[in-house]
Amino acid sequence: MGPAAIIGGGLSIASGIIGSIGARKRAKAAAREKKRLQGKLNSLEANRQEIINPYQDLSSMVSNPFASLSVATGAAEMQIEEADISLANTLDTLRATGASAGGATALAQAALKSKKGVSASIEVQEKQNEDKRAAGEKQKQDALLREGQRVQEGEAWEFNQREQREMQELDRTASLLGAAQAAEAQAQMDQTGAITGALGTLGGIAATPGLFKPQE
Amino acid sequence: MENKNVSQNLYLKQFNQSDAIAYSKQFVANANDYNFQLLDNAYRNAGKAYAQIKIAIETNKCESEHCAAELAQIKQLKEAPQASLDFLSSLVAELSVTEESSFDPNNNYKYTVANSLMNGRPGFSKTDGYNAYLDLLPDGSQQIVFMGPAFKTTIEDPFTFEILEVDNPLIINSSALKALIDSETSLVVSTPDISADMVRLLTEIGTFSSDMIGEDGNLKPNATISEEFMLKNLDGSFDYKIVDLGNGKGKNVLQFDMNKIEKKVTPFISAEVAGLMSSEQDAVAAWNVYISKHTSEDEDEQMLQFAIGENFSWIYETDLPLSQDKKVLFESKYKQYFMDNYLKQFITNQMPTVKEDAAVFDLEEAKKAKAQKFLDDNNLN
Numbered sequence: 148m149g150p151a152a153i154i155g156g157g158l159s160i161a162s163g164i165i166g167s168i169g170a171r172k173r174a175k176a177a178a179r180e181k182k183r184l185q186g187k188l189n190s191l192e193a194n195r196q197e198i199i200n201p202y203q204d205l206s207s208m209v210s211n212p213f214a215s216l217s218v219a220t221g222a223a224e225m226q227i228e229e230a231d232i233s234l235a236n237t238l239d240t241l242r243a244t245g246a247s248a249g250g251a252t253a254l255a256q257a258a259l260k261s262k263k264g265v266s267a268s269i270e271v272q273e274k275q276n277e278d279k280r281a282a283g284e285k286q287k288q289d290a291l292l293r294e295g296q297r298v299q300e301g302e303a304w305e306f307n308q309r310e311q312r313e314m315q316e317l318d319r320t321a322s323l324l325g326a327a328q329a330a331e332a333q334a335q336m337d338q339t340g341a342i343t344g345a346l347g348t349l350g351g352i353a354a355t356p357g358l359f360k361p362q363e
Numbered sequence: 364m365e366n367k368n369v370s371q372n373l374y375l376k377q378f379n380q381s382d383a384i385a386y387s388k389q390f391v392a393n394a395n396d397y398n399f400q401l402l403d404n405a406y407r408n409a410g411k412a413y414a415q416i417k418i419a420i421e422t423n424k425c426e427s428e429h430c431a432a433e434l435a436q437i438k439q440l441k442e443a444p445q446a447s448l449d450f451l452s453s454l455v456a457e458l459s460v461t462e463e464s465s466f467d468p469n470n471n472y473k474y475t476v477a478n479s480l481m482n483g484r485p486g487f488s489k490t491d492g493y494n495a496y497l498d499l500l501p502d503g504s505q506q507i508v509f510m511g512p513a514f515k516t517t518i519e520d521p522f523t524f525e526i527l528e529v530d531n532p533l534i535i536n537s538s539a540l541k542a543l544i545d546s547e548t549s550l551v552v553s554t555p556d557i558s559a560d561m562v563r564l565l566t567e568i569g570t571f572s573s574d575m576i577g578e579d580g581n582l583k584p585n586a587t588i589s590e591e592f593m594l595k596n597l598d599g600s601f602d603y604k605i606v607d608l609g610n611g612k613g614k615n616v617l618q619f620d621m622n623k624i625e626k627k628v629t630p631f632i633s634a635e636v637a638g639l640m641s642s643e644q645d646a647v648a649a650w651n652v653y654i655s656k657h658t659s660e661d662e663d664e665q666m667l668q669f670a671i672g673e674n675f676s677w678i679y680e681t682d683l684p685l686s687q688d689k690k691v692l693f694e695s696k697y698k699q700y701f702m703d704n705y706l707k708q709f710i711t712n713q714m715p716t717v718k719e720d721a722a723v724f725d726l727e728e729a730k731k732a733k734a735q736k737f738l739d740d741n742n743l744n
Contacts, residue, residue: 153481153495154451157402164452171456177641183555186641190634242669312569316631317566 167337174334181327190318195313366676370466371463371513376474384485395488399480401507402447405497414439439503447497448524450505450537453479453544460551467554469676471724473533474551477515483608487511504538522555536621547642552679554648555639561705568631570624587716588709593617593629597740601715605729613726623711632701636694643685646693654696 154161213285384390416433419425425433427616447561458478460466479487480495487493493511498589500506516531535550543550566576594617603615633648639646655675682689715721 153397153399153401153483155398155403160402160448164448164455167448167452168456168459171452172459175456175544175549179553179645182547182641183638183645185638187634187638190637194630194633316567316634320634 170334170337173337174331177327177331177334179333181324184320184327186322188317188324191313191320214284366469366678368470368472369468369676370579371472372466372470372475372564375472375479376466376468378486379479379484387624390485393490395485395490397488399489399495401451401495401497405447406444407498407501409440409443413437416440438544439499442503443499443505446503446505446537450507450540452505453540454535454550457550459538460549460553463553465554465556465652467552467651469647469651469678470551471679473509473514476511477509477533480509480511500536502538504536506534506536509533549644552644552648554652555645557649557653557700560635560639561701564631564635564701565705568628570627570709574687585715588619588624590716592619592624594620596736601717601720603720605717605726605733606712607726608723609693612723613666614723615715615720617715619710619713621710624706625698627705628701629698632698633694636697639689639697640663640685643683644679646685647677647679647682650693650696654693654700 154164234254376441378384388486416436420430420433420437423430427433455478458474458481461470461475461478476487477495480493491511493509493513494507495510498506498508510530514530514532515528517526517528520527540550565582566580570588570592571582571586572589575583577583596602599617602618604618605613606616609615633654636646639649655677677685677689685693
């Protein structure tokens with residue numbers, strides 16, 4: 148037993164209703180799919196990964212390796228003090244033995260020159276050590292920087308890969324959403340068409356005894 | 364507590380699918396009247412009413428000022444047939460959901476009865492005590508009323524304390540139904556096609572390379588998960604699991620980095636669930652039929668789960684809108700369902716991709732070699 152007897156109003160009216168049911172179902176399914184895809188698209192957009200700046204500031208990783216260089220004044224001061232003590236002792240000896248003032252002056256000059264030479268030598272050594280430390284530090288900093296850049300390139304690569312995949316999914320979902328919208332619109336048109344066809348028979352309804360026309 | 368909707372819907376499903384009624388002598392011997400004639404009865408007096416109002420307007424005998432009320436009534440009557448067609452076709456389309464193979468029996472069983480009646484199923488005729496009316500209401504809306512044995516309820520007589528069975532018709536109003544449909548919700552919830560969703564999801568989660576996806580958009584029959592998700596040794600060779608084939612023989616199968624796979628899959632599952640949650644009633648249906656029971660798309664298995672009373676169903680009337688706890692639980696179980704029923708086949712007993720590693724070998728020797736390799740790799744010799 149089909150719906151015609153249940154609905155009544157004539158076979159063509161029942162057929163019109165039945166014809167529109169399929170279109171209604173399609174419209175509803177398309178609307179439902181559209182809603183689902185819209186929800187999915189919103190979620191994909193809302194949960195996209197944060198943008199990594201591939202040119203982010205790396206200055207915090209760089210330090211001046213020469214900042215730690217010190218001037219070897221301590222050694223020079225010590226040498227000068229030692230030379231002064233030595234000179235004073237020698238002068239005391241000269242005074243005690245009755246040496247001339249000119250000899251004392253020459254001795255003092257020689258002692259001073261000697262002190263300067265020793266001091267300069269120590270400074271050179273210290274400077275060489277500092278240079279080595281600075282060069283080592285610079286190498287370390289260069290290595291850190293290269294590592295930082297390498298890690299950053301990796302992050303940028305991973306980002307691009309994920310971005311590409313997410314974009315593909317976003318594009319795909321958006322495309323499906325467009326298709327669902329079109330399907331919904333088409334199904335609604337079909338539904339309207341079926342009902343309009345049935346309405347063509349409403350003259351039939353009006354003419355049907357018991358409907359718009361009083362029963363005879 | 365027994366869920367009346369579940370028991371009634373399962374009974375109706377069985378009743379409609381079986382030919383049990385064909386063996387009823389009483390049914391076979393009697394004529395069955397299915398002529399509910401909804402439109403004929405609804406419009407029986409419409410013609411007369413239309414004529415009376417029209418005459419009143421034309422002869423200037425209206426009861427309202429400037430015939431405003433009469434003109435409105437005429438307009439309603441003219442629009443009524445179109446509204447009836449829309450209403451009935453919407454209603455039948457909604458009720459037809461009760462016939463879907465994965466229909467959630469937690470839906471109101473009265474809609475299943477109404478659908479049986481609208482389709483003239485045996486056992487739901489006038490002769491069986493059923494009836495249906497379409498009424499044109501003064502406010503311009505229309506209503507359909509279903510009555511019969513399935514639309515009754517019991518009450519206690521306040522004087523005699525007897526238990527009485529009284530009519531409890533199912534009434535559906537056209538404007539209420541239209542409002543539901545316009546807001547993209549449903550009278551009867553159609554269960555989402557979880558199987559199709561999950562097959563599609565397999566291609567979206569990023570664990571398969573694009574060359575594993577066929578032109579139809581689905582995974583190819585020989586699809587394998589990308590190499591980056593396979594477990595490897597320190598030297599880059601595959602870290603196989605050895606499977607005992609019996610008779611001292613064994614073979615290698617691939618092992619997968621499940622943490623990495625889960626991390627990859629989770630955002631796509633979340634997006635999928637967000638899509639489902641845009642219509643929470645759909646999520647409830649998916650939960651009731653598939654996710655909570657861990658059933659497959661096998662219809663018989665689903666119905667068996669309901670029938671044996673293992674019921675963790677969410678109830679449409681009380682559980683909507685879904686609480687945050689339920690949403691979290693849904694996503695967690697959805698992921699588990701996907702991993703167990705769809706992804707598992709790609710991570711279980713997968714043969715090596717390297718041809719020479721796929722050969723059957725002597726089990727003892729292989730186990731020794733594997734142990735030695737572990738010692739070598741970790742400098743434990």
